[in-house]
Amino acid sequence: MARVIELSYYPVKGCAGVSVREALLTPAGLAHDRSFMVVSEEGVYRTQRRDPRLALIRPAVSDDGGRLTLHAPDAGALELRVDTSGARRPVDLFGTAYQGIDQGDTAAAWLSDVLGVRSRLVRVPPEHDRVTDGRTPGTSGYADSCALHVLSRATLALLNGKLAARGAGPLPMNRFRPNIVIDGWDEPHTEDRAHGLRAGTAELGYAKLAIRCAITMIEQESGRRAGPEPLRTLADYRRAAEGGVAFGTKLSVLRPGRVRVGDDVTVTAWGDSELGSAPSGVHGAGPSRQRIESP
Numbered sequence: 001m002a003r004v005i006e007l008s009y010y011p012v013k014g015c016a017g018v019s020v021r022e023a024l025l026t027p028a029g030l031a032h033d034r035s036f037m038v039v040s041e042e043g044v045y046r047t048q049r050r051d052p053r054l055a056l057i058r059p060a061v062s063d064d065g066g067r068l069t070l071h072a073p074d075a076g077a078l079e080l081r082v083d084t085s086g087a088r089r090p091v092d093l094f095g096t097a098y099q100g101i102d103q104g105d106t107a108a109a110w111l112s113d114v115l116g117v118r119s120r121l122v123r124v125p126p127e128h129d130r131v132t133d134g135r136t137p138g139t140s141g142y143a144d145s146c147a148l149h150v151l152s153r154a155t156l157a158l159l160n161g162k163l164a165a166r167g168a169g170p171l172p173m174n175r176f177r178p179n180i181v182i183d184g185w186d187e188p189h190t191e192d193r194a195h196g197l198r199a200g201t202a203e204l205g206y207a208k209l210a211i212r213c214a215i216t217m218i219e220q221e222s223g224r225r226a227g228p229e230p231l232r233t234l235a236d237y238r239r240a241a242e243g244g245v246a247f248g249t250k251l252s253v254l255r256p257g258r259v260r261v262g263d264d265v266t267v268t269a270w271g272d273s274e275l276g277s278a279p280s281g282v283h284g285a286g287p288s289r290q291r292i293e294s295p
Contacts, residue, residue: 002265004199005153006173006181009033011061011068012121013142014047014054016220017177018061022260025202027253028140029147030179032061035124036068037100037142038111043091045142046119048215048223053115055223068103070110078110084126091122093142099125134207135195138252146207146250150191151178155248158188162233171230174220176212178248182265189273191249196269201257209246209274216247238275246275 008017009030015038024031038046038054048054060069061082071077083101091100100122102108111119124141132138132146140147151173160170173181180199182191195206212234217227234245 002182002184002267004180004259004261004263004265005183006178007259007261008174008177008179010177011059012036012038012054012057012070013045014038014051015057015059015070016055017174018059022258024256025200025253025259026256027138027147029143029253032065033147033179034141034143035061035065036103037091037093037122037124038115038119039091039100039122041118041120043089043100043120043122045091045093046115048218049213051115051117052218052225053223055218055220057111057114070107072114075110075114078107080104080107082123084123088125089122094144098128098130098142101125132207132252134250134252136205136207136252136254138205138207147253148179148204148251149177149210149248150180150182150197150204150251151176151210151248152185152188152191153181153183154185154188155191159230159233159247162237163229166233168229168233172220175216175218175230176248177215177220180259184265189275192246192273192275193270194249194267195271196254196267197251198266198268200259200263201255202253202259203255203257203268204251205254206271207250207252209240210248210250211240211242211244212247213244240275 007023008019010017011032013034056072058071068080068082086101088099089102091098103121107121130139132140138147197204216230219226238245240246
């Protein structure tokens with residue numbers, strides 16, 4: 001029986017994740033996931049692609065979302081009262097215009113010092129009505145695309161076996177920044193074909209493959225670039241037709257609910273893998289357009 005073995009959310013896009021035993025799954029994913037984003041003074045998003053030190057910032061958000069704490073080595077902790085009603089400002093995420101609520105000069109100064117580049121912190125406004133793409137449309141905060149990134153233990157084990165064959169060391173799960181990790185599937189990349197899932201009281205729908213970027217080459221504990229792995233090895237066996245390499249899947253929330261570590265995961269609908277034919281008796285739709293992303 002497949003089950004949930006890890007749950008993580010990322011309050012600030014690009015920063016460290018928060019591991020939990022239980023979470024509320026909202027239409028936009030795990031509660032508070034990517035509800036904040038670090039931007040330039042012009043409002044353009046920052047990610048680990050260009051600012052790998054984001055990985056060193058460890059956020060914590062109160063259950064009610066009213067307080068945010070940021071901690072980074074040699075910078076101490078900063079505690080903020082979250083502003084959800086201030087003036088909106090335009091922000092840019094992959095060239096798409098959204099709105100954000102600026103969290104003030106104190107947060108901006110702290111982030112600028114940690115990252116070494118002038119930055120501001122914004123929060124998703126309550127009226128945020130983003131529609132995400134893929135086979136199952138949904139919504140999300142400031143995530144690259146869909147509400148959830150799902151990865152299985154078997155999928156990572158296959159990659160680590162291939163890395164070992166090359167003389168490279170294994171990679172931890174947090175290198176790929178998933179929201180939900182599933183164990184109990186013997187076949188790697190079963191998540192590619194699991195097009196409907198039930199976990200806890202929530203139901204999820206497959207949107208698309210997760211197309212990986214250079215963030216997978218950044219050590220999340222140190223904030224340092226460590227490439228060329230895993231992209232070099234993934235390119236040998238996980239190339240997507242639309243470009244890039246696929247590892248894990250993106251899902252939308254069909255029915256919100258609560259999910260706990262240890263909950264059974266039931267596949268309610270199977271489909272074909274977008275990287276190739278599925279086993280006999282498994283059917284699905286054709287491939288959807290992919291965009292290179294970093295969960």
